[in-house]
Amino acid sequence: xxxxxxxxxxxxxxxxxxxxxxxxxxxxxxxxxxxxxxxxxxxxxxxxxxxxxxxxxxxxxxxxxxxxxxxxxxxxxxxxxxxxxxxxxxxxxxxxxxxxxxxxxxxxxxxxxxxxxxxxxxxxxxxxxxxxxxxxxxxxxxxxxxxxxxxxxxxxxxxxxxxxxxxxxxxxxxxxxxxxxxxxxxxxxxxxxxxxxxxxxxxxxxxxxxxxxxxxxxxxxxxxxxxxxxxxxxxxxxxxxxxxxxxxxxxxxxxxxxxxxxxxxxxxxxxxxxxxxxxxxxxxxxxxxxxxxxxxxxxxxxxxxxxxxxxxxxxxxxxxxxxxxxxxxxxxxxxxxxxxxxxxxxxxxxxxxxxxxxxxxxxxxxxxxxxxxxxxxxxxxxxxxxxxxxxxxxxxxxxxxxxxxxxxxxxxxxxxxxxxxxxxxxxxxxxxxxxxxxxxxxxxxxxxxxxxxxxxxxxxxxxxxxxxxxxxxxxxxxxxxxxxxxxxxxxxxxxxxxxxxxxxxxxxxxxxxxxxxxxxxx
Amino acid sequence: xxxxxxxxxxxxxxxxxxxxxxxxxxxxxxxxxxxxxxxxxxxxxxxxxxxxxxxxxxxxxxxxxxxxxxxxxxxxxxxxxxxxxxxxxxxxxxxxxxxxxxxxxxxxxxxxxxxxxxxxxxxxxxxxxxxxxxxxxxxxxxxxxxxxxxxxxxxxxxxxxxxxxxxxxxxxxxxxxxxxxxxxxxxxxxxxxxxxxxxxxxxxxxxxxxxxxxxx
Numbered sequence: 001x002x003x004x005x006x007x008x009x010x011x012x013x014x015x016x017x018x019x020x021x022x023x024x025x026x027x028x029x030x031x032x033x034x035x036x037x038x039x040x041x042x043x044x045x046x047x048x049x050x051x052x053x054x055x056x057x058x059x060x061x062x063x064x065x066x067x068x069x070x071x072x073x074x075x076x077x078x079x080x081x082x083x084x085x086x087x088x089x090x091x092x093x094x095x096x097x098x099x100x101x102x103x104x105x106x107x108x109x110x111x112x113x114x115x116x117x118x119x120x121x122x123x124x125x126x127x128x129x130x131x132x133x134x135x136x137x138x139x140x141x142x143x144x145x146x147x148x149x150x151x152x153x154x155x156x157x158x159x160x161x162x163x164x165x166x167x168x169x170x171x172x173x174x175x176x177x178x179x180x181x182x183x184x185x186x187x188x189x190x191x192x193x194x195x196x197x198x199x200x201x202x203x204x205x206x207x208x209x210x211x212x213x214x215x216x217x218x219x220x221x222x223x224x225x226x227x228x229x230x231x232x233x234x235x236x237x238x239x240x241x242x243x244x245x246x247x248x249x250x251x252x253x254x255x256x257x258x259x260x261x262x263x264x265x266x267x268x269x270x271x272x273x274x275x276x277x278x279x280x281x282x283x284x285x286x287x288x289x290x291x292x293x294x295x296x297x298x299x300x301x302x303x304x305x306x307x308x309x310x311x312x313x314x315x316x317x318x319x320x321x322x323x324x325x326x327x328x329x330x331x332x333x334x335x336x337x338x339x340x341x342x343x344x345x346x347x348x349x350x351x352x353x354x355x356x357x358x359x360x361x362x363x364x365x366x367x368x369x370x371x372x373x374x375x376x377x378x379x380x381x382x383x384x385x386x387x388x389x390x391x392x393x394x395x396x397x398x399x400x401x402x403x404x405x406x407x408x409x410x411x412x413x414x415x416x417x418x419x420x421x422x423x424x425x426x427x428x429x430x431x432x433x434x435x436x437x438x439x440x441x442x443x444x445x446x447x448x449x450x451x452x453x454x455x456x457x458x459x460x461x462x463x464x465x466x467x468x469x470x471x472x473x474x475x476x477x478x479x480x481x482x483x484x485x486x487x488x489x490x491x492x493x494x495x496x497x498x499x500x501x502x503x504x505x506x507x508x509x510x511x512x513x514x515x516x517x518x519x520x521x522x
Numbered sequence: 523x524x525x526x527x528x529x530x531x532x533x534x535x536x537x538x539x540x541x542x543x544x545x546x547x548x549x550x551x552x553x554x555x556x557x558x559x560x561x562x563x564x565x566x567x568x569x570x571x572x573x574x575x576x577x578x579x580x581x582x583x584x585x586x587x588x589x590x591x592x593x594x595x596x597x598x599x600x601x602x603x604x605x606x607x608x609x610x611x612x613x614x615x616x617x618x619x620x621x622x623x624x625x626x627x628x629x630x631x632x633x634x635x636x637x638x639x640x641x642x643x644x645x646x647x648x649x650x651x652x653x654x655x656x657x658x659x660x661x662x663x664x665x666x667x668x669x670x671x672x673x674x675x676x677x678x679x680x681x682x683x684x685x686x687x688x689x690x691x692x693x694x695x696x697x698x699x700x701x702x703x704x705x706x707x708x709x710x711x712x713x714x715x716x717x718x719x720x721x722x723x724x725x726x727x728x729x730x731x732x733x734x735x736x737x738x
Binding site: 229230235236238262279280282288289295298304305306309 | 581597620638661
């Protein structure tokens with residue numbers, strides 16, 4: 001349940017199929033994840049029973065065979081009633097009736113500091129001249145684990161699919177992500193829910209288990225996640241990919257473990273996770289087998305040992321204290337560190353945690369970069385920015401701020417067809433992305449959806465290429481914060497970027513990170 | 523029998539040496555208390571550690587038989603999927619966490635969080651266990667012959683917890699069931715096989731009260 005209460009829903013009774021054939025069509029009631037519609041059993045008319053529950057996802061509009069539904073934002077009233085909006089009132093009523101707190105899927109909604117108030121500054125006469133996007137080359141490769149392992153991961157474009165588990169996502173959606181990665185030469189991630197067997201060969205671009213039929217060029221990579229729930233983990237699981245990711249936290253619910261509600265624990269999921277069918281699979285919030293940073297170092301050591309020193313080790317962090325957390329990851333021996341901002345997505349999380357815990361992505365990157373610089377490993381240990389990255393522009397901004405790559409999680413789901421209804425936890429996804437039900441999953445064709453994902457990555461990498469070259473760089477590795485300006489004081493204060501017009505960072509950024517900053521002195 | 527002195531070896535050297543020399547004959551390892559993750563992910567072979575062992579011994583074990591003649595550190599047999607780990611002395615915090623299968627025997631005492639998230643292994647502790655033993659167990663058996671600490675078998679989902687002694691307090695979602703004849707036969711077979719002196723008849727069996735203990 002995610003209550004927004006900011007939409008007016010209307011069904012045009014004249015063109016609704018039930019006008020001529022009462023009780024015939026209930027498509028909207030079936031697809032609506034929030035129970036907005038009910039078919040009146042007496043007169044066979046479709047009724048908007050609970051418009052306060054509408055979150056404005058417009059899935060019903062897409063599925064309605066007669067195009068009879070209109071959804072309009074009711075924002076003026078939403079703002080005049082603030083803080084006692086429909087949303088707040090409904091939420092209090094729900095808690096008073098049930099005694100439960102709200103759980104919901106997808107991610108943060110509403111306004112948080114984001115990349116929008118950052119602008120890209122192009123090259124003109126004073127700096128190096130811009131490069132020609134149409135006739136010149138741009139190097140966007142990212143090599144992870146070059147010096148530390150025998151088989152480094154070489155991303156053809158500076159993107160990854162972040163970890164999304166089997167269980168949270170359907171098998172078909174996992175396969176589509178793997179195909180999308182194979183077609184664009186980027187990396188997909190198993191997530192914490194064990195390996196979908198097909199992923200192992202689809203991610204490398206092969207259509208069969210024996211790795212003979214290479215169908216998709218250039219072939220991508222599979223990152224194996226090692227997580228706190230340790231679902232389906234064995235020595236074979238770890239060696240079936242190209243890299244291992246140690247999950248510490250995630251942006252949507254930092255400090256909590258994965259949530260998979262009973263509605264999505266079907267026979268297949270139960271087989272991997274070992275949790276009884278219909279019972280919630282709630283991962284621990286921390287590693288039971290790590291108590292100190294030394295333990296974490298030993299863990300990285302044995303993960304390298306089990307994978308025969310072939311694979312790079314990634315870390316995934318939630319947004320809390322980026323400087324200290326990244327420093328700890330470097331000490332533990334990371335080859336790449338993903339840092340997930342608070343806008344990062346999730347399959348299910350308590351509403352208050354998604355909305356009110358963690359710091360925004362733009363505020364995570366500068367301290368993380370500073371930690372990498374203080375240890376002298378900036379651009380050697382790769383930094384991957386996650387959380388609310390929507391397009392090539394956001395990815396470019398993250399990379400210019402100092403990240404090496406960016407991840408599209410929520411955007412990947414939307415590229416697969418998702419319309420953001422905030423109900424992933426219910427397992428009724430009408431597009432078959434976050435559902436485990438046969439009927440819903442049948443709507444998602446892995447190959448077709450894989451092509452959509454690959455198209456999305458192609459478009460975004462072209463966008464990054466345009467921006468890189470117009471700021472006069474031949475490679476995404478040359479980008480620097482000098483290529484960006486903040487357009488308002490808030491963003492300049494959060495990021496330390498130069499404020500446009502002022503042409504300098506805000507004065508207090510000159511000594512930023514100095515007092516507590518030098519990690520080696522700790 | 524081949525003997526490896528681990529005094530000057532680090533994890534990479536020692537485990538590579540073990541992998542090279544596994545060929546059916548047992549291997550003895552000496553002075554290995556500084557190595558954390560000894561025999562990680564081994565698929566077969568028999569290894570006898572003739573000293574104290576470090577942390578994470580037999581982590582991700584996939585079929586090897588590992589015996590420690592003295593005490594072991596933290597996280598014995600972490601995330602094992604098959605094989606056997608036997609500790610003749612005591613073991614520290616977190617024995618047999620996240621195990622999918624195999625057998626762990628500790629002949630002395632074990633620390634807190636023993637058998638946490640056990641997903642299918644048989645874990646036998648001949649002495650006492652600390653607090654929070656058997657937390658969030660999903661499958662398999664945890665057999666404690668001595669006493670247990672606080673919050674024993676907290677949030678048990680599936681699997682069986684057997685205890686010969688007493689517990690200080692018992693965790694959520696647990697209920698006590700009488701031992702069946704099969705349980706007694708299983709316990710006495712395990713005790714006989716691992717040469718542990720205990721009488722199955724005095725044991726209490728703890729199972730989950732519900733498979734769905736959380737808020738839904």
